[in-house]
Amino acid sequence: MVDLEKAPGAARPGETAQQAGQGEPARRADAEGCLAVAIRIPVRIVVLVLVVPVRMVWDALVVAGRFLRDTVLRPVGRALAWLGRALFVWPLVGLWRYVLVPLAKGVGWLGHVLLVVPAAWLYRWVLTPVGHGLAWFLTRVGAVLAAIGRGLYAGLAWLGRYLLVVPAGWLYRWLLTPVGHGLAWCGRGLVWCGRQVARGAGLVVTGIGFVLYWTVRVLLVLPALAVWRWVLAPLGRVLAVVGREVADALGHAWRIAGHLSLAVGRFLGTLLRWTVAEPARWAYRSVLTPVGHAVRDTVLRPLAEAGRGAGRATRQALATARLTVRQARADVRRMLFGEPAEPNPVDRREPSAVEARTLGSSTTALTKD
Template sequence: MDMDKRAPAGDGEGCLVGVIRIPVKIVAVLVVLPVRVVWELLVAAARAVHRHVLGPLYVHVVEPLLRALGWLLTTLLKLVFVWPWVGLWRYLLVPVGQGLAWLARGLYDQALAPAGRFLTGHLLRPLGAGLAWLGRGGMRYLLAPLAKGVAWIAWAVGMTLFVWPWVALWRYVLTPVGRGIAWLAAAVYRYVLTPVGHGLVWLLVAVFRYLLRPVGLGLAWLVAALYRYLLRPAGLGIGWLAAALYRYLLTPLGQVLVWAWHVAGRIVAALWRGLKLVGWVLVGWPASRVYRHVLTPVGHAAREVWRTGRAAVREARATVRRALFGTPPVEPARSRARTLGSTTAADAAPADEISLPRRQG
């Protein structure tokens, strides 16, 4: 007994989709739609209340009331925290301060200033004069002699410690020793260094006059003679020989070598062209003919066979996929409108919700 599945109508949806779709539609109609309607009504009512009730109420009642409360609170705060301190400062502290200032000014003018002038004229000035007289007397008859004595003692101590020893050392030690060293140096210079220096100078003059000068003159004459009678003729001969070799031997030989090089190059080029021609005739031309008339048609035929086989394989694979899994759902192009909770078109015929296999005898 063979059983096959009847292809569902419409877009190829199965029974499971239909079973799920019906409760979803019912829930959407019974729950979602009333909730949405109630929500829209509430929104419209709230907007109307805000526009016609709450807005005028705020503008004409709440806002004036808030302004009055603000003014009242401001007045109370000023009454508690500002005006008492302002009154205290203006009517108590300022008059008291002015009275104290007037009292202090009068006390200074009538009591402190006269007392200060009296003390200055009758007590402080005589006391200062007496102290100045005592200071001048003490400076003249006590401190000045004492300072002179201290200065003399310091001078004596300084001279004893820092001047007289060095003066004695210079006068009685360093000066005699220096004079002795100078006399000894003069004697050595006069009786030793001067004769030795004179002897060395005489020796150097004699060596230069009787040895170095004759030897130098002899060497100079020898070098001049060698150059004139040996090096110059030899150089002239070598130069003439080199010029003759270059003119009569090297130049013709070079020309012959250049001509031979050019001739060899032409011969090699001719041989290379001949070899290329032979290679083309024997290998290149037959290979090109074989490639053009044999390999190219064979390649084209193989490519066509490959394309045909690949297309056949693809078609067979698509056929097997359709046989196993069915065709994928395709939405009709005539209408894109959809119903609530459904994927089918609005004007498409609904498929069977439950498709049972039909028995064929």
């Protein structure tokens, strides 16, 4: 019998082996071991139980801190800033602007008048001529001293050549050079002997070092390598898995605790709203507002109207009293000093209505005969 069923890994006609294998689920390269799976659930449960109270306390502290910042710390800070400006900044600015700056300008002007101007005058009319004179004198004296110095230098150079240089050259050529060649030959012999001794000592040290190397390798390095490979490395991998799972559990627990804290906060907010805010709003809207309007319409508004009427009457009485006093004072002045003299009219040289020039009249410069 012919098997018509297709094998799981077999390719259909017209398909390649790569296309046929795409239907199988790909295997993760970083597949987790049984240790990570076994540790994950208990660790996450324990961490969640420990983190939820901490997160709720943290969120409560954050809310309390924001409320304290907005209601207490910020106004107190603004008041302290204003008080600091009023007590320190503004007095210092006034002291700087109205005391120190004018005083410094006065001291600067006084120093300029008492020090700078006399110093400039002294430099221009006293020190500069004296300096030019000293420079001229020193130039002449220097020329004379330079001529004398050149003569002395030539004499001393001749004496030094024949008293020091020529004997030193003879001593170097006929005495020091042969002695130096002899010492150099002796030194080369000593260097050859030292090289032979050093080569022998190097062979001895190399042998000792080879023995010590293998001794240390066998006694220390190989056991330490075995302990690292078979004990510390597996233990480190286990601790790394445990630490990673604990860190992941802390992250998940912190996020879950945040959601729980948000839900609890919303529940408490809704509870406060329906137990405190809504009754207070209903009492304000349904009780206090009508009572306030009634008090305003029946008591406060009539009192305000009466107060405004009394104010108007008082102002009218005061105006009448001022007018009466002014008229009485004018009558007394008239009885004592007589009527005031009429002021003479001032000619402002303005044309009257009849004499004013217009474009249609015949008195303009263009139409006048």
